[in-house]
Amino acid sequence: MQKTIFLFLIALFLGFTSCKEEETPVAKTSDFKAEMNDESWTSTTTWANYSQEESTFYLNAAKYDARYYSDEQLSISFELQDFTKPTTITKFSSRLYSIIGGDGEPRAYYMDASANNHIQITAVDPNRKTISGSFKIKLIANDIQNETGKSVQYVVGRFSFEYNEIE
Numbered sequence: 001m002q003k004t005i006f007l008f009l010i011a012l013f014l015g016f017t018s019c020k021e022e023e024t025p026v027a028k029t030s031d032f033k034a035e036m037n038d039e040s041w042t043s044t045t046t047w048a049n050y051s052q053e054e055s056t057f058y059l060n061a062a063k064y065d066a067r068y069y070s071d072e073q074l075s076i077s078f079e080l081q082d083f084t085k086p087t088t089i090t091k092f093s094s095r096l097y098s099i100i101g102g103d104g105e106p107r108a109y110y111m112d113a114s115a116n117n118h119i120q121i122t123a124v125d126p127n128r129k130t131i132s133g134s135f136k137i138k139l140i141a142n143d144i145q146n147e148t149g150k151s152v153q154y155v156v157g158r159f160s161f162e163y164n165e166i167e
Contacts, residue, residue, distance in 0.1 A: 032061035032074075034135070034157030041154070043074075048131065048163035055081045057131060059161060072098045074154070076119070076135070083124040090118050096139050096152055109139035109152050132160040 032043040043061035050057050057080055062073040078092035094117070096109040111117055115138035123132045135157040141150045 031158070031160045032059075033159075034154040036154050037152060041072075046159075046161060048161040049166045050129075050131075050163050051166050053167050055079050057163065059131075059159065061159070072096065076137070078119060080121065080124070083126055086123070087121050088118055089121065092117070092119055094137050094139060107141065109141050109150075112138040112140040112151060115153075129163050129165065130161065131163055132158075134158045 032046050034041045041063060044064050045062045046060065048057065048059045057076075057078055059076045060073065062071065064071050074094065074096050076092060076094045078089045080087070080089070094111050098107045098109070099105075100107075117137050119133055119135045121131065121133040124130070136153075136155050137157070138151055138153045140152075
């Protein structure tokens with residue numbers, strides 16, 4: 001009887017561990033840090049995709065602060081076709097969404113076209129699906145609720161992402 005119960009428990013355990021739902025892969029080696037308005041900003045979550053059809057990278061970094069119930073998400077997208085050499089990109093898009101206090105209205109910031117925004121791609125490894133680089137981005141609020149003209153600047157930014165390929 002004990003042998004039967006033991007075998008049943010093992011079968012039950014194997015059944016539960018082998019029936020996992022397929023999850024979206026989360027990068028284990030991603031890193032995203034910057035100085036934001038003279039303060040250190042380090043993401044708590046990162047994810048990245050590369051669209052082969054569009055030849056475009058989509059990098060995302062989010063920071064959650066439980067103390068202030070705040071979430072910030074910075075998104076950067078840019079076209080990149082040549083993976084063989086370091087390059088500087090000045091034509092790209094970036095947005096920052098910020099929510100403070102849980103149920104608060106999100107604040108949206110968009111790239112300031114008059115600033116010296118740039119991304120320096122230092123390495124892309126299509127075999128390991130990693131991309132690394134640095135950036136400088138100035139974002140500005142553009143509506144009354146978000147205090148039109150208020151800016152956020154990321155300097156001394158660096159990133160190293162694992163990415164997923166999408167269509």
